[in-house]
Amino acid sequence: MSDTLKGRRSGSPPVLPGYRREEPGTHPPLDYPDYRSTARRFPRRPLVPLPHRLTEVTGPLLGEGRVGEGDHDLTAQHPGEPLGERIVVTGRVLDGDGRPVAGTLVEVWQANAAGRYRHDRDRHPAPLDPNFSGAGRCVTDAQGRWRFVTVKPGAYPWGNHDNAWRPAHIHFSVFGRAFAQRLITQMYFPGDPLFAFDPILSSVPEQARARLVSRLDLDTTVPQWALGYRWDIVLRGREATPLEDEEDDR
Amino acid sequence: MTLPETPSQTIGPFFAVGLPWPDGPDVVPEGTPGAVRIAGRVLDGAGEPVPDALVETWQADPTGRFAHPDDPRGPSDSGFRGFGRCPTDAEGRWAIRTRKPGPVPAPDGATEAPHLDVSVFARGLLGRLVTRIYFPDEPQANAADPLLGSIPDPQARARLIATPDGDALRFDIHLQGDQETPFLAI
Numbered sequence: 059m060s061d062t063l064k065g066r067r068s069g070s071p072p073v074l075p076g077y078r079r080e081e082p083g084t085h086p087p088l089d090y091p092d093y094r095s096t097a098r099r100f101p102r103r104p105l106v107p108l109p110h111r112l113t114e115v116t117g118p119l120l121g122e123g124r125v126g127e128g129d130h131d132l133t134a135q136h137p138g139e140p141l142g143e144r145i146v147v148t149g150r151v152l153d154g155d156g157r158p159v160a161g162t163l164v165e166v167w168q169a170n171a172a173g174r175y176r177h178d179r180d181r182h183p184a185p186l187d188p189n190f191s192g193a194g195r196c197v198t199d200a201q202g203r204w205r206f207v208t209v210k211p212g213a214y215p216w217g218n219h220d221n222a223w224r225p226a227h228i229h230f231s232v233f234g235r236a237f238a239q240r241l242i243t244q245m246y247f248p249g250d251p252l253f254a255f256d257p258i259l260s261s262v263p264e265q266a267r268a269r270l271v272s273r274l275d276l277d278t279t280v281p282q283w284a285l286g287y288r289w290d291i292v293l294r295g296r297e298a299t300p301l302e303d304e305e306d307d308r
Numbered sequence: 309m310t311l312p313e314t315p316s317q318t319i320g321p322f323f324a325v326g327l328p329w330p331d332g333p334d335v336v337p338e339g340t341p342g343a344v345r346i347a348g349r350v351l352d353g354a355g356e357p358v359p360d361a362l363v364e365t366w367q368a369d370p371t372g373r374f375a376h377p378d379d380p381r382g383p384s385d386s387g388f389r390g391f392g393r394c395p396t397d398a399e400g401r402w403a404i405r406t407r408k409p410g411p412v413p414a415p416d417g418a419t420e421a422p423h424l425d426v427s428v429f430a431r432g433l434l435g436r437l438v439t440r441i442y443f444p445d446e447p448q449a450n451a452a453d454p455l456l457g458s459i460p461d462p463q464a465r466a467r468l469i470a471t472p473d474g475d476a477l478r479f480d481i482h483l484q485g486d487q488e489t490p491f492l493a494i
Contacts, residue, residue, distance in 0.1 A: 079493075085316045086434035093318075095432030098353040099483045101491045106459055108438065108492035111414050113425045116376035117366055118391035124329075156309040167326030175322040179360075193326030229320060231327060236378070237366045237425050238494055240436060244317040261434050262315040269314050292311045 075297045076110025077238040078154060086261035093257045094218050110238055110297075117237040120163045121197045130196040132168075132208040133189075140190035142171020142209035144284040147245070147272065150202040151232055154295025158202025159239075164291075165231040166194045166206060173212030173226075182214050207284070213252055225252035225259065232291055239293040246271045247287065316436065319429040321360045324395060328362075332393035335365065335406035342370070345476040346441065347403035350396050350428065353484030357400025361430035363481070365392040365404055365441070367423070372410030403476075411449055421449035421456070428481055438492045441479050442469045455492075464490045 088100035108114065128134050133144060151159040169175045169192065172184040176192055194206050211226045227244040234240065246259065248271055253259055259267060269292070278286025319327075336343050346365075350358040368374050373384035392404035412420040421442055428437040442450055450456055450469060459465045467489055470477035482489050 081313060084313050088434055088437075090434055093432070093434065095318075096434065097432075098356070099358070099430060099432035101437065101488055102353075102484055103464075103488055103490070105491050105493035106455075108440075108455060108494050110494070111420060112374060112379065112412050113366065113368065113420070113423065114494060116374040116378050118389070119376060120391065152311060154311055154313055156311050165326055167323060169322075175325055177322040177325055179321060191325070195326075229317075229323065229326070231319075235376075237427075240364075240427055241314060241316060242319050242429055242436065243314055244320075258317060258434075262317075266312065266315045269312060270317070290314075292314045294313050295310070 076115060077236060078294045078297050080294075083263040084266050086263075090257070090261045093261055114238045115236050117235060117239065118233055119161065119235065120233060121161045124163055125195045125197050130194055130204075130206050132166075132192065132194045132206065134207070135191055136189040138189040140170065140187050140209050142187075142190075142212075144207070145210050146205065146207055146278050146280060146284050146286040147228065147289065148203065148205040148275075148278050148286065149272075149289040149291060151198050151204065151234070151291045151293065152202055153234070153239070153293050157295075158198070158200070159234055159293060160198055160200045160202055162198050162202075162233050162235065164196050164198060164204045166208075166228050168192050168208065168228045169211040169214055171209045171212050173214030184212070184214065210247065213250075218257060223252055223255065225250040225256050230291065232293065234293040241291070241293055243291075244270060245289050248273055316434060318431060318434050319362060321431040323360075323362060323429070327393070328395050329393060332395075333402075333404045335367075335389055335392040335404055338405065340405075340407065342407055343405050344408055345403060345405050346424075346470060346479055347401065347473070347476055348470075348479040348481060349400040350402065350430070350481045351400055351483065351485075351487075355485065357396070357398070358430055358483065359396055359398045359400055361396045361400070361402070361428060361481075363392075363394050363396065363402040363404075364427040364429075365406070365424045366390055366427075367406065367425065368409040368412050370407045370410050372412045372422075408443060414454060416454075418454050419449070419452065421446050421453035423453075423455075426481075428483075430483075433483075437483070438494045439481065439489050440468050440492065441477075444469055444472055444477070459490060
């Protein structure tokens with residue numbers, strides 16, 4: 059019997075290979091006491107392994123219908139321009155094999171230049187900006203590229219510990235093309251002196267932290283108008299195919 | 309070429325600035341024949357409601373097919389979105405309106421019982437939590453389901469099965485504690 063037939067038993071449809079499992083040393087632990095809000099929210103029981111079957115190798119493909127013409131420009135959503143340092147932030151969504159993830163929805167949200175979110179529960183006594191909502195959306199192009207125009211968010215205080223301040227960051231939500239690839243994370247700006255004091259960034263294993271920091275990019279910078287930052291988002295790649303695994307078993 | 313994966317970070321307390329969609333909880337539009345409401349609460353280890361969580365769901369259509377080109381039978385053409393998104397309210401409540409999915413064929417010839425994959429994000433969660441919702445009117449399919457069968461503790465297994473609640477189904481998500489929801493490593 060050929061490997062192909064072995065891999066596709068009669069009656070069961072062929073299924074694409076699953077996605078790679080988490081590489082140790084990539085993601086923060088769920089139990090991380092320095093970030094106090096984890097204490098009553100992290101599961102204490104061991105996670106149950108979920109093999110990647112059809113529900114996990116598929117996922118919502120939400121693109122064009124979700125994004126309006128100017129949704130990528132957070133500086134153009136109101137009659138006036140927001141205060142602060144105008145910036146361009148761009149990059150690609152790639153999978154772990156370096157392939158672009160095209161047509162995937164990228165959603166962002168952030169504080170304004172003064173470090174204040176347009177949210178009822180943000181108590182930071184910094185001004186709201188009537189010309190800034192702080193939310194954007196776009197869909198990646200065929201090369202996996204996305205681009206936002208915004209203002210650089212301010213640092214802000216929070217209640218985690220005495221004199222706690224978050225470094226400037228933009229929140230990112232990315233779907234990829236499979237449920238297994240879904241990612242929500244935060245992008246930081248290079249050289250921020252608050253990095254060393256931030257338990258949320260520090261929760262990431264040390265060797266992986268730099269992956270969350272954008273870089274200043276003069277090619278993205280628009281002369282006389284806005285500094286540019288680049289940051290690529292890498293979702294997990296696919297496993298080797300089951301056929302290769304079977305050959306290994308001989 | 310292998311690229312290192314981007315690490316996860318918490319969704320934080322202020323995601324309502326950008327993530328909720330007006331039609332997020334509507335996997336199917338209001339008035340869809342056969343629609344079912346699935347609702348519950350997200351609770352922390354002290355039993356307190358989690359008012360700043362985001363619950364997302366992904367599932368097959370009523371025939372067990374996915375609106376996705378990687379479904380080897382070809383993508384579902386039913387127009388079924390398959391995706392739901394609902395932030396919790398001040399009491400930790402979330403809800404979606406959907407159709408019950410069909411059973412899903414597994415690669416080894418087994419069949420997965422009708423289920424929804426669920427992602428939970430919240431302030432205080434540094435990464436996504438993943439779980440599943442199964443249906444209470446499928447005792448035989450649930451008994452043969454490979455994922456449910458991999459959970460030896462019957463009480464834990466039962467926590468992945470929604471409970472009837474009038475015309476709706478109820479599924480509470482306990483992040484921690486005696487009632488802790490089984491979470492899945494994806």
